[in-house]
Amino acid sequence: MRRDSLFTIAPHAPFLATLAERVLDGRLLGDWPRHGAFWLSDITIILPTRRARFVLAEEFARRLGGTVLLPDIRTFGGEVADEEPFLPPFDAPASKPAASLLERRLTLSHLVRLFAERAESFATPPNPAEIFWLADSLGEVMDDFTIAGIATEKLKELVPEELADNWQKVLEFLDVALKAWPAILAERGRIDAATARNERLLRQAGAASFVYGDRPVIAAGSTGSIPATAALLKAVAALPRGVVVLPGLDTSFTPDRHDRMINGETTQGHPQYGLMKLLRSLEAGVGEVVELGGETPRTALVQAALAPASETPAWPILRADIPVSRALEGVSILAARNADVEARAIALAARATLAEKKTVGIVARDQTLARRIAAELNRHGVVVDDAAGTPLFQSAAGRLARQVLAIATDDYAPVDIISLLRNAAVSLGLDRFLVRRLTDHLDLRLRSERPGAGIAGLRGLSDHAELPELLDRLDAAMAPIVTLRTRERITAPELASALLTTLDALIAEAELPGMAELRRWAEELVALDQGGTAFQPFDLEAVLEALLTGTKTQNPVPARDDIHIWGELEARLMNPDLMILAGMNEDIWPPVADPGPWLSRGMRIGIGLEPPERRQGQAAHDFVMAAGNAEVIIAYAERIGTSPALPSPLLQRLYAFIGESEAKLARARGMRWLAQADAIDHAGVPRPADRPAPNPPARIRPRRLSITEIEPLMRSPYDIYARHVLALKRIEPLGTEPSARERGTMIHGVFEKFVHAGLDLELPEALPEMMEMARDAFAGLDAIKERRDIWLKRFERAARQFLDYERRRDAEIVERHAETKGEWLFPALDNFVLVGKADRLDLKRDGTLEIIDFKTGGVPQPKDMTAFDAPQLLLEAAMARAGVFPGISPRDSSALTYIKIGLGPAAFQIKPFKLIKGMSLMAAVGEIERRLQRHVEAFLLVDGLPMAARIRPRVETGRKSYPGPYDHLARTDEWTLTAGVDDP
Incomplete structure (x- = not known):
């Protein structure tokens, strides 16, 4: 040389x-x-x-x-x-053609699966997606050998006895795999891409x-x-x-x-x-x-800051020879509180630079952060081409594919169905506006009624003339992928073929970003002679992600010449007017020194491969080259997701070398963009809402309430206003899990049916009959069989205790009345009507009633009972005394009882109603009747008194509180001062 x-x-x-x-x-x-x-x-x-x-x-x-x-x-x-x-x-x-990454992934998946099945190196057997990830990491090991020019025989130089048992098994497998792959390629007339x-x-x-x-x-x-x-x-x-x-x-x-x-x-x-x-x-x-x-001093400063650890004692001498302030001219450090603010601040700095007719280069190792930055730039009308492209799995086509797999996996769950039908690309060969209209209708049905399992359950909700055709087309489109789910094992080409067929049927001829790349990927998979290892068709979304690794779709919008988002490779040798280093966080830049699952760090060094720290050195060199730019912003987030995050070790060393005062100056220069990022969405100082106090005329206030609405009338008349004057009713969230309220409705139905059937409590068939009734009541949970079975198992314990309870008191009871409805008219209150339904009205031998209320949720606190703030049972007793329940003559009540139906060991708890000391039950009934009439007259019959929110809030101490159905409308969080306040 x-x-x-x-x-x-x-x-x-x-x-x-x-x-x-x-x-x-x-x-x-x-x-x-x-x-x-x-x-x-x-x-x-x-x-x-x-x-x-x-x-x-x-x-x-x-x-x-x-x-x-x-x-x-x-x-x-x-x-x-x-x-x-x-x-x-x-x-x-x-030269022979090179094998594609996809071909290698599928071929090596066979070897990995066989190793996983025969070895005991895995605590749990890897799932299908993990098999493909392991195949990729095995391919990377092969690339390392090829790139370094190291023969596979070097593995024999490692002494197995010096390794743990699991590494010995891995070593045996590598010896086979590293020889098998070249032989397979030779048989196919191909060579490895690295070769x-x-x-x-x-x-x-x-x-x-x-x-x-x-x-x-x-x-x-x-x-x-x-x-x-x-x-x-x-x-x-x-x-x-x-x-x-x-x-x-x-x-x-x-x-x-x-x-x-x-x-x-x-x-x-x-x-x-x-x-x-x-x-x-x-x-x-x-x-x-x-x-x-x-x-220049900039290069000297960065090189000194990143000197080997053994040379850091010489930092004071090096720092004395470098004009640190001059070296840091043009360097800003942007320490954002989270990744969203970081992306927003970077976009603002880039936009300002572009406005000066200068060029911008943004380097991001984290592709998620890169997409965030691109989205923030798009907010300002700056469309930037991410050189790394968008992973196909996260493209529009990939997102639609994930929606399809979710439907197949969760058997047409409501959230998945509505999500798919709301995808703008889905038409199923129909007019898109018709699909949207039918989706809105189906959405409301799914929020009000729980469907059965599968497409058949959705058809059961078809009360619209055009909805059956939409569901038929959806069923036909989903058939290829749904059929795969019924098989014991499938292969990657079969998954790709079925998925492509389904997507084509869903979008018809619509254009979808990423669809061309997805079609090429599927065609390549189907064309491969070797389809990879067969696997069970579960967690298909993770399998798809593993199979799509390395496949990307490029931004179809023409790229600008003055701004780019680069990865490290693309950023090398580039020198824009402003260089922005994004995501300078620990474990991101440089990456984690992970040797992978196949060779430990010591094993790599022992056979002549570079240790994993080599990649960190390359990332550090990229940082040095980029940091030499005349104008540079170094950005990182102090929190990533929900966890605290640290700046990159490279930046930490720079901080340590330049000192805290210079670091503060660099961060102060970055604060300009952080302040703008905080201000861009600032809508001024928040103005807390006042407590709402609507005052509608008395003529439009309700004249009919249920007994469960009397407590809101006393505590928060605003809830009555929202429900009856505004006619607002809460719509359940789509796909919500069965709640305690829904469970309670089902259990009430079982108890009602049992009483109406008049079964003999002493017969051994009583419990089986009751459980059969429960199975019928819980049939609405067929789409979520695990929840249904769990609830049935827990209800069986409550049913046994219920029967024991009824047998103990059977001698005292003459008649049992279940779910009895009554209406109480008050002529003196402008014909106000109180409507109620009693869970149980049991006529005792002494001529009085025991009124029972089954609770699957919370039971009122004793202090609420004595303060007349839990009026339901007292009002039922008042209605019984007035004789408004059909089939029951006017009678006094001698007992009010709550029975809590729980989920744990205490599945059946009896809690008597608590009265004020010295007050009789009927005296309390008279008091609640007087209070009812006063509240009805004050809030419903007379003009002038506002129907304010939370006039008597419940204060929960040490208990979990739940929001009321109209809290968001009343904006209670903005004006409530009492911690733990909750409406009934």
Whole structure:
């Protein structure tokens, strides 16, 4: 290798612009003539990415206009079809086609499943999705061996006796798998993609002297992390006019530091590790590399901050030689409280820069954060192309596929059905507006009535003339994927084929982003001879996610030239006017050093593979290169999801080096965007709502209430106003789980039916008959069989205790009346009517009544009973004394009883009504009757008294409180001061 062939461009210098300048001024060309219109056309420049290739061409065009032809700009590896036929040896056979990632995933899934079934290395057997994830990680291990050029026989150098038992089994499996995959490829006439890339790079390296001769060749921007790429760089450096330009090499490294970097055991995570290792493969030292970008304090500061741990004691000396404040000019740190605010602040900073006619580059390792940023930019009319694309699984087509699988998995659950039918792409061959109208109707039905299981349960709700046709079409469209669910095992191609058929039937001919990519994916799967391991058809959404890994859909909107969202690979060598490093959080940038499930860190090192920290070193180098930009924003979130989050270790080291005062200044510069992010949605200082106190005229206030509405009338007349004057009724949430209220309705029905049947309590058939009634009552839960069975099992305990209770008191009871309805007319109160239904009215032998109320929810507190704040049973007793219950003559009551039907061991609890000490039951009945009439007259019959909310709120202490049905309408959270206040 020539001694004058190695150069570097420091992070602070725009890499591609500096490269173009040094080519044009001849610094990198030696004595190559630079005149005429064709002098550049014989120069070859090789770059890592296509994006860098296009940007460099633009740099040359901007400087030269149309005066000369541009250089031949290529990428490492090049294009197979374009270059291979022209590389010596010319008689070499054509390369075999490379196996796709999908083909490898399916093939290796067979091996992984067999290993999982036979080995005891897994605490629990992996599910189908995990099988495919493990197949991918196994493929990555194979890539590591191929890229590093390490023979699989190296595994034998590991001593099994030194490993744990589970690692010994994994080692045996790897020995088989790493040999089986090449054999399978050879049988199919294919090669692995990593092998194809290695062969192509090595062939280019071997042919370099023949292809380029003495013409200038410049290989720039590569760190040589792939050994085959390093071989090509070495071949270029050995050419008469070959030049290698490294990105961001720290030329301050001494030979001793260089040696410690290569031979140290914990230096793989350092940003210079890859470059220093490349220099060794080039048989060169740091002193032989020429810096093309000059010096600035920014680069010196970042390199010093990220020095190896062994060199941090020298920080005070290094810091004294660096003007820290000047080095940090143009650096802002954006410490957002969460990822949403981070994305919003980044979008605002980018928009402001674009308004100044400048360019913006946003680097995000986290694709979820990247999509958030793109959504925030779209809010300002800035459509940005995320270079990484959108994962197909999360595209519009992927979302529809997930909705389909949810319906098949949950057997047409209400939420899944409505979600699918509300998808704008779903038409089922009908007019979309008709589908929307029918969906609205079905939505209301599903909120008011619990359907049976499956499509048959939905058909049971078909009370609209056009709804059956919609459900028939839906049934036919879902048939392929629903049929798969009934099989014992399926394969990935079968899943893909059925899913594609269903999606085509759902959307008809509609355009759906990602559908073309999903169709290509499905067609590739179906076309594969080997369909992968068969699996049970459960958790299909996770299986689909695993199968779609690595498949993406690109933004169909034309990309702008002045703003981009990049991954680290795309961002390398880029230098926009503003560089934004997003998601600089721990475990994101750099990533977690995870060796994977197949080789431990020690095993990797033992066979010559790089430890997982190597990826951290590459991410750190990307950070150094990006942080050298003139204007840079470093952003991170202090919370991710619901958990606290830390800044990246790279940023933490930068904080430690520059000191707290400088760090505060950098964060203060970022506060500008955080303040704007907080202000953008600020609608002014909130104005708390006043307690609502509507005052409708008495003529439109209700003249008919149920006994359960008397307590709200006394505590919160606003609830009566909302229900009867405004005629507002609460609609249940879609797909809500069965509640205690619904359970109570079912249990009341069982008790009523049992009493009406007049069964003999002493007969042994009493309990079976009662349980049969319960099964009929709980039939509405057939769609959720587990809940039905659990409730039946728990009810059986309550039924046994109910029968025991009834047998104990049977001698005292003459008649039992269940679910008896009555209406009590008050002529003196403008014909006000009180409506009530008593759970049980039991006529005792002494001529009095015992009134029983079954409760599946909470029982009123004793203090509420004595304060007349739980009036229901007292009012039922008053109605019984007035003789308004059919079939029961006017009678006094001698006992009021609550029976709590619970879920646990205390499934049947008897709780007598609590009276004021010294007051008789009928005296309490008279008192509640007087209070009823006063409240009715005050709030319903007379103009002027507002129907205010929560005039006598219930204060719960130490108990869970629940919102009332009209709390959101009354905006109680805005004006209520009493903690734990709850309406009845």
